[in-house]
Amino acid sequence: MKNLVFIAILFQALALLMACKHTQYTADHLPNTSLRWGKGGGIVGKESGYVLLENGQIFFSDGLQSTLSARKNIKARRADRLVDKAELAGLDTLQFKHPGNVYMYLELSDDGKTNRVVWGDGNHKVPVKIEALFQELTQIGAFK
Numbered sequence: 199m200k201n202l203v204f205i206a207i208l209f210q211a212l213a214l215l216m217a218c219k220h221t222q223y224t225a226d227h228l229p230n231t232s233l234r235w236g237k238g239g240g241i242v243g244k245e246s247g248y249v250l251l252e253n254g255q256i257f258f259s260d261g262l263q264s265t266l267s268a269r270k271n272i273k274a275r276r277a278d279r280l281v282d283k284a285e286l287a288g289l290d291t292l293q294f295k296h297p298g299n300v301y302m303y304l305e306l307s308d309d310g311k312t313n314r315v316v317w318g319d320g321n322h323k324v325p326v327k328i329e330a331l332f333q334e335l336t337q338i339g340a341f342k
Contacts, residue, residue, distance in 0.1 A: 225266035296322035
């Protein structure tokens with residue numbers, strides 16, 4: 199009888215774990231919510247960057263090809279916190295478009311609304327929270 203109860207509990211635990219699995223997206227089919235960051239400009243005007251999804255998936259575009267390639271994922275909880283941090287920094291509403299010859303960008307897409315912040319012009323300093331978020335995201339994107 200104890201074995202039967204143990205097997206039933208084990209089965210329920212496995213079913214619960216399987217239900218918690220996050221949807222995996224492809225580069226061709228991304229969800230509505232994403233956080234993008236990267237750099238662009240220079241002599242060739244190439245823009246390269248990353249896309250972070252709420253489930254922790256990361257994609258990369260080198261700017262030479264129009265396709266995204268998958269990178270190492272982070273935990274979904276951390277990805278959620280980064281999206282929340284972007285919203286707290288005002289990325290969803292901040293109007294800041296001051297690119298230089300070489301520029302950096304952060305872009306938040308949520309529920310069909312997209313806002314992009316671009317900076318690089320030395321005469322216009324990006325808000326500190328935006329710069330800090332960019333640096334944090336850049337460290338995440340540094341590993342493959």
